[in-house]
Amino acid sequence: MITVGLLGPPATGKSLVATEFARLGAEVFDADEAAHRVLDQPAIRAYLGQVFGSPVFPLMGEIDRKRIAELVFEDNELSRERRRILERVIHEAVLADCLSEQEKHRQNQRPVFVIDAPLLLEAGWSKLCQRLLYIDTPTDIRYHRAGTRGWKPEELDRRERWLISRNVKKVRADFVIDNSGSINDIRQQVTDVWRSLIADLASH
Ligand SMILES: CC(C)(COP(=O)(O)OP(=O)(O)OC[C@H]1O[C@@H](n2cnc3c(N)ncnc32)[C@H](O)[C@@H]1O)[C@@H](O)C(=O)NCCC(=O)NCCS
Numbered sequence: 001m002i003t004v005g006l007l008g009p010p011a012t013g014k015s016l017v018a019t020e021f022a023r024l025g026a027e028v029f030d031a032d033e034a035a036h037r038v039l040d041q042p043a044i045r046a047y048l049g050q051v052f053g054s055p056v057f058p059l060m061g062e063i064d065r066k067r068i069a070e071l072v073f074e075d076n077e078l079s080r081e082r083r084r085i086l087e088r089v090i091h092e093a094v095l096a097d098c099l100s101e102q103e104k105h106r107q108n109q110r111p112v113f114v115i116d117a118p119l120l121l122e123a124g125w126s127k128l129c130q131r132l133l134y135i136d137t138p139t140d141i142r143y144h145r146a147g148t149r150g151w152k153p154e155e156l157d158r159r160e161r162w163l164i165s166r167n168v169k170k171v172r173a174d175f176v177i178d179n180s181g182s183i184n185d186i187r188q189q190v191t192d193v194w195r196s197l198i199a200d201l202a203s204h
């Protein structure tokens, strides 16, 4: 099995690319979804409630993720400290989940396992991957596409501020694909990468 890690800033198209890989037969791990499941665990909420205050992390019911984003993505020391605590708690649990999924699919002899994790390099999870794929999308197009989830450009900027730069990620990648075009364009590029991965597997 080959594990492929997706790289790229928010709204670059990682989830879309992951969906295309799944259509071709890959198993996909979605770290954002896994993180949301972790935030539903009572023990995690109880701990984070002590740090952020229990109104932000109620033991039951919906968590106000918009409010949490306001608390952790500001550019000041308190906000940075909160984000570090949140990430430490969530990343540990998400990594455990990802490793267990990876092992399950390896046992089942799946050909390709894709990790869609926005902080893959930052969290050190590239060590789980044999290949890295960078999805390159111009910033103005990302602003436009993120608008469909109700994000203003500033929302993208404040989340991206902390992340390892585009150039560093691009240099680390084994594949770079360009997502400035249509969905059909990206579908074709994902299919090309898929064929190359399957050819690699067949030659080993
Ligand atoms: C802050 C939270 C509550 C905001 O929730 P919200 O519904 O607004 O965003 P969601 O989780 O759907 O993430 C959407 C995108 O935001 C960006 N993002 C999420 N977490 C982070 C982060 N810690 N740093 C930078 N960008 C981030 C990513 O591009 C992600 O794909 C949530 O993102 C969170 O708990 N983040 C910390 C955990 C984490 O690092 N998750 C990433 C995968 S492990």
Ligand SMILES: Nc1ncnc2c1ncn2[C@@H]1O[C@H](COP(=O)(O)OP(=O)(O)OP(=O)(O)O)[C@@H](O)[C@H]1O
Pocket: 008, 009, 010, 011, 012, 013, 014, 015, 016, 017, 032, 118, 145, 146, 148, 149, 179, 180, 181, 182, 183, 186
């Ligand atoms: N080629 C494309 N054409 C049109 N819309 C696209 C294209 N690629 C992505 N999108 C749209 O842009 C938005 C962002 O894409 P996506 O959610 O896949 O990004 P992401 O990198 O996973 O973001 P995040 O890290 O923030 O979760 C989505 O609404 C998606 O449908």
